[in-house]
Amino acid sequence: MERVFSLLYKAAREGNVTTLRQLLEQDSLILDRLIIINNNGFSETPLHVAAMLGHADFVKEIITHKPELANELDIWRSTPLHLAVAKGHLESVRVLLSTADHELMSSTWDGEGRNPLHLAAMRGRLDVLRELLKVAPEAIRVNLKDRNETILHVCVRHNQLEALKFLVNNMDDYQIVNAKDDYGMTVLHLAVTNKQIETVKFLLINTKIEVNAVNASNFTALDILAQSQRSEKDFDILESLHSMGASRATDQPLPMDHHKPIKATTHHHHHHHVLQKDEATTKPRYWLTRKRESLMVVASLIATMAFQAGTTPPGGLWQENTSSSTAANSPSYDHHLAGESVMAYRDSDFLYNSYLICNTVGFVGSLSIILLFVTGLPFCHRFLMWVSTIILWVTITAMTATYTIAIWVAAPHNDMNIVRHMLLYLILSWAGVMVVVALLHMINIVNKIFKWLGNITMVRRKKFVYGDGAA
Structure with a gap:
């Protein structure tokens, strides 16, 4: 039996469909036995190997005979779809999606708490992201396991601006854009912290991001930037934030009494004064x-x-x-x-x-x-x-x-x-x-x-x- 499994894994590494068919003819229950062994703590199935290496024909052949293998987890709690997505093998992803349980795909997290959509965003696999959203669009709203971190946080944390743009353009959810992680950080806080100028500009111009949202430490994005203004990059971010009306947490007005009307011109004048004051202190520094x-x-x-x-x-x-003879011959020098x-x-x-x-x-x-x-x-x-x-x-x-x-x-x-x-x-x-x-x-x-x-x-x-x- 060990020899048969060895041949099966060798065929998976090579993507040899002919060998797989021959092994199935010799023992039609070999894939069933594989599931039993994997449930006892085996590291990975041949489907994991083939999906990771991008052998789409081999993946399709295994799925045809035993679709249950698509839900098996390896030692890192990754499904074959996790591996295919991480490596960007689009054809293998399509084959696995044809039989995948859509609801299970959204809630199947690997050892790091990521579903396949999170992995695609983290690696910037735009083609794979497009395929995943066609099959399971609801997975875009699923956070990382045991963490209040959305897929947009994942994009910003791994500096995947194109993936962020794609996801934002395929959603119209005000709550997701302004969602906060465990530290109260929105994606704007995170982009400012990581000094991602283009990401900051995109979020400010193309989304309904709350520019003056505060994190768990009661800091706005401008407060975070003020802690490390040391380069040209920081100054560019500062100008972008100011253009959208950003302010410091200490400069924000106190909650207004709804029973007392306040003229809009007064609020505008106060806001303009805040911006001028912040620019006056930031530019000289x-x-x-x-x-x-x-x-x-x-x-x-x-x-x-x-x-x-x-x-x-x-x-x-x-x-x-100077020797005595040299001094005698050169009286001009001491x-x-x-x-x-x-x-x-x-x-x-x-x-x-x-x-x-x-x-x-x-x-x-x-x-x-x-x-x-x-x-x-x-x-x-x-x-x-x-x-x-x-x-x-x-x-x-x-x-x-x-x-x-x-x-x-x-x-x-x-x-x-x-x-x-x-x-x-x-x-x-x-x-x-x-x-x-x-x-x-x-x-x-x-x-x-x-x-x-x-x-x-x-x-x-x-x-x-x-x-x-x-x-």
Whole structure:
């Protein structure tokens, strides 16, 4: 008997229908015996194997002789249909659906609590989903076993946007779209948590999703997003939510007294004020985050350059100590040791000291910025960010001076006219850039001062007018 079963499973792996027919001619009860053995804890039937490998003809032949095998479970509590669906074998799925118990198919969960429709959605098998919905459309409303999680939650959790679109377009059920899982999360909460921009946009535009629904922690989708606004992706989601009237849970109005009428214009004004307030606090914080990241990158790069320039100055380092004979033949150089800077002996003290000071200022300035960022200070404040920007300006200017001195020292003496002109243009260009930047900032500051004075004047004028009117 073991040999016969071995041949049967080999035929299932190969999809050999001829061998299956020969075995059935030899023993017409072989499939019945297989069911009895499987009920005693056997791992899987030949139908499981054939369905998993996509041998549709073999599946059809077994179903013709023994349709009961379609309901058998393997050790993971999966039916042959579960396996065919998971692997996306459309023809095998069609054969199994022709004899499947439709009600049983909806409530037959595998070891993970999923029915065949959940598996098709999880794997994004659109053709298989279409076939399953033709046979059992009611299965779309069945949750995962022992969990308040719909098939739409499954699509979002596994990032299957096309499957989500297909299912939404084939249902018109407001309750399913807004259903919540065990944590009170709707599919919109889940999409925002997983940073799925396209999914969020689809749900907001094409479904009747409640944009301000709260989860078990009393968080809206906007509350969840506010906890991790760190990238461009978050900002895109924020704009999409705002366009559909999303708000924070703390900003939502208290339940209204039905006995007191409230004008619609008042509610609209309050809602518009909430959105403006949220945008006013979110966009500056986003800008500050991006600016902090940029400053960190620039500071790290300058620190690396300054360290390299300090350890290997122009002209290099002496490779050996000065001997007595060398000192006698080269009276222009003092005694030196290996590893000391050639520039310190060859050029004037002014050039070397200037080079050393400028490079040190650049190195210390860049390290200061890095230290400020890693200490955990609240850099969401503009003042600290402006201080870091000023330090970086000084650092970049010092590195420009370091480069100028290095070029002057390294240039050959017979080309000094070209070097002088080049360095002159460099200094003038850099000074011009600094002047332009300073002017722009001064204009910005003056503009803010005028706005501030204008607001004060406007407030005083209103007080004066309303005071006279009251009088």
